[in-house]
Amino acid sequence: MKQIIEMNRAASGRALPVATLAAVCLASGLASGLASPVARAQAGAPIKIGFNTELTGPWTFFGNSCVAGLKMASEEINKAGGVLGRPLEFVVVDNQTSPTQAVAASRNLDVNDKVVALSGPTNSDTALAIYGYAEQQKLPYLVPVAAFPQLTKPGTRYTFRIEPNAAGWGYSLARFLEERKPGARVAMMYSDAALMRAVVAGFKYQAPRSKLNIVADILFPQGSSDATVQAAQVRAANPDYVILMGAGAFDNVLNNQLIDLGVKPEQMIHPFAMTTMIFGWGQRSAGAIYGTFFDHGLDGLTREGKDFITRFDAANSRPPSYVENYCYNTPYIFKEALALAGSADREKLREAFTRLKTREVTSGIPIAFDKNGARKEYIYFMQIVSVDGKRTYKSRQIHYAEWDADDIPVYELVK
């Protein structure tokens, strides 16, 4: 990189076109040769896994959070001797939150780095783009954080997904509300994004079966900035619960404007939440309910889980959420699967994933994949107790649910 900067400085001199050309060629040459191996002092060539994630673009934060969790676990594994006597190396590549770049990056990892498997995306768009490549090229693909159902549609062979599918979240939410208040009046406000559409599809499927009454259903386009009018409409509909999911910062806007208008935190349900989102809602949201798959306030954390939380918090000044947890678990799942496969062979690894029976190291929740690569589904519902500025928050577990992916016609609900 230093060289490139110097070339650019030279480029402002006389021989500009030539220098610029040279800089670009040099940069591209450098990059293609730069497979970024952080060599670890261990016997045997490392087992390479392509980690194709969002380091720039709209999903910057998620990709980088994920990599933070990933690095902690892979260092632990390699300190403890790696797997099959070889270190585990995650080749992290930026897909710029762009599906095209994700396809290209997959190809790069496959062809140039000769990785044994792919992993990495935290976004359904890029995850789906990589899905196409992995299935076509017969490359095992473990998706850490992407909830869009079609990633494990019938006929899927090489893709395995750690996060439960989003239609299931909506389904379980409806059952949770039925239990909490039979016949409840529910309002929904959400951004127009694949994830939110899938959650809503699951919820709308189950709502009549659970005898819930949907009194408002408001979809916002991406890039919305204000929801005061809709919040007023929702309040006028007098719901018992408001389900809200905004894309990015709009989530916070929805939350704040509802509270400003007098909706009580106890009435607000967030189908999913990450640490930064809870910080954004703030202390005034104490009492609100959110769904998650991992939280430092869970009842059943393992010793490793507590340790992970402490160390992640120390390094990043915030407790981890489910995104970091899944990415932390990813290397462990690979380790188990590779050990089961007995070699770093793509076909054997795929086959090992189908047989794998393990648990999340952090929470002890079982991990096993069905014939389409989907996992036994589960969700926690938590209630916010208090939020302490931007540093930490307290929450308590109020509900846990498990169900089979086949309990609802997921792939018909979400195309």
Added chain:
Amino acid sequence: MTDATLLVLASTLSTGLILGAIFALVAAGVTIVYGCVWLPNASNGQFFLLAALAAWSLAGAGWSSAAAIIGVLFMGIALSLVIEWVLVRRLYDVPERNVAYFVVTLGLTQIMSGIFAMSWGLWSDQFTLPPLVDGITMIGPFPMTNNRIVVLAIALGVLAVLFAALRYHPYGRALRAVFQNREAAALRGVNVRAIYRLSFLLGSSIIFLGGMLFALAYSFDLTVAWTMSVTAFAIMIVGGPGSVLGALVVGMVFGFTQAIVSIFASPTAATFSYLLAMLAMLLFRPSGLFNR
């Protein structure tokens, strides 16, 4: 009228006013720079975002929101001076300078979004400024936060001052003279380059302020930059480049359109409606509503 109807009505008014005022402010900044310097600043959304992020960081470091805003405004002026000195002034005499400016500011956009991704993008996925003032004022059945009332007042106040200054202050009159005809202005002894610099500074500062007001009224993330760029350009097209009155009126119309259409149809329809309104406008009055 029932309370529920009143509630929706009042919320429409509040949304329309706040969104409209912020749109108008940012568009005014853009229109001054484009109308006068002929500089279509593709990175104005990034400027907007930078101000909001900088204020967020200062607030995180313990500054009050008011102090953060003033601090960022000064930093913003300094930054605009640097950018003017390093990039903008090099193109004052280039014949095709609007195109050249667009490219240069696109480059700037790339650089800034790269920097944002490597810094703030790693710290959080959403940002909120603490309110300037606490408390809620009831307007009939509608509870409006005092913070948003203050934001609205500042935005409208700045627009009023801007409007008056362009009309009555000698600098403002010189600025308008350059808007209308730079050769004639130069002949009359106006220092055109100084006016260029002034309008770049003025426009940028207004955009910086707009970013911070937006951050006070709403939460924001890194995607707001592009949305704001496009909206501001659209307002400028409809209102007419260089027309602050056009920015004000059209900004308000856009704000209210979003609020009102979303009552009857959906928020998506609202976004569609103002983009399509703009296209229709071009068919009948391509020079913008408020240009001669």
Added chain:
Amino acid sequence: MNGRHLAIALAVAALAAPFVLEGNRFLAFVFGIVMINLLWASGMNLLYGFVGLMPLMFAGIAGIAAYAMVALTREAGWSFWLATPVAAVGAAFVGVLLGLPSLRLKGFYFTLCSLVIQSVLTLAFTFFPRFTNGDTGLNQIEPPAWGGVQLAGVWFDATLSVVAVVGVLLAAWIVQTRLGQRFIAIREDDVLAEVMGIDVVRNRIIAFFIVSLYAAVGGCFYASYVGFISPRSFDVLTSLGIWLCVAFGGRGTIIGPIIGTVILAPIPYLLQELQAFKDVLSGVLIIVVTLVMPAGIHGEIMRRRSLRRAAAPPTVSAAEAVSSNGGAR
């Protein structure tokens, strides 16, 4: 080496490259992407370099065609080779229809309008999930087939080379016809062109239609080559990227956009390890080029050459004069 030799050399290089790169599927893929971008850039150059309009809804038109092509092949069961021309002509008509109000506008105003049109299209792509599957996008798009055999690997890359070479040659041919001469007159001075009896708006519409065809054909090949499209595949940043290839290489010449595309298009793919730094790098590159050589790389080379020649009697050819002045008014 004169223009004809250069053209033949470049065409041979483009057609041979897929076979040279066959050993590395990643580089071959990047090459294929570059070929699609080359087609797009030479189309963009027709409008931006020869008529003087900067169409930022370029990617949106490519998107319309790509979605239409997928719908026709998937739902109506058409072959790619039938669906592509139909989708392309359809998308070009839609493009002209959308562009019609703004085609009456001049220069930069047109650009701003096209920016907003592009935003409408992006919004529309997410708003009609029935055809586009919303922002989730469509994946596993089948590659085109020749006589029942699906195009894959080196043969797909080679097909893209052929398409790109034909596109560039077609552009080179168009600009030296009477139509192309009219485009240049309009770019140089649209008011004067009008007085010289050239129907400016009508010629702009023709140019816009041709350019939309380039965008649309590229969009169809892109969809089947990458196998995945979503609204973000065809957003304004895509348009800007293509435009940048033209401006960077040197607009208003045939060779300029080729230079620009070959240098710029692979960067995001080859610099994936550099993460956000590549944004900064390309930003700096853009600014430096604009400030130091505003006519693009090729324009700068030509300017220097003509400066050197200025010592001798002034025999600057018209083409060079165009590229060094190259104004879009």
Added chain:
Amino acid sequence: MSLLQVDGISRHFGGVTALRNVDVRMREGETLGMIGPNGSGKTTFVNIVTGHLVPDGGRLLFKGTSIAGAAPHHLAALGLTRTYQAVRVFGGLSVRKNIEAALLLGLSGAPAAAEQDELVHWLRLDHRLSSPAGSLTLFEQRRLELLMRLLQRPSLIMLDEPVGGLAVTEVREMIALLQELKARCSIFVIEHTMRVIRELADRVVVLMAGEKIADGPPADILRDKRVVEQYLGTAHA
């Protein structure tokens, strides 16, 4: 039948009246001059007749057909063309390319190669064919402008200050060229310099603040008291 018939045209910009109720008629073969101080509406008048501006009201007839609202390229095909006060050629293209651009219109009566050469020679541009038009001297550019218009065989050419910015000797040469031009088409000429009008025009129209105040042979106009008081007195200063 008049070649050009302008009846009662007016044009406002915002609150300012640029032209009010102006009538002008021109016969085939006539050379008509138009004078008036800066801002009196002369260029606005030409802009309206040549389709660059739409009048607020009034009638425009060229060769007996209405041309109100017609686009300039349409008028060019009808044989009505113009030059500009600030000379307007394709500065980035060579002289030869400029000539080719002028022939793009593709009229059936386009001049044959021999006639083209004759025109180029008459306007003394033979030796500059491969130079970029922007590098020509002002006088050469004005001649090129004339050449490009003549290649289109206009029946009426409207000249907006054809000697503006030229040196004294060049003015003399230009007037000589324009005298010869009379044989080729009808001429409408806007001028500041009285000398041009006196030597060229068969008839003169005087505009003041957007209104026609006089219309007649140059000799009469130059004696007209109102014209002398309001215009000539200051213009010669």
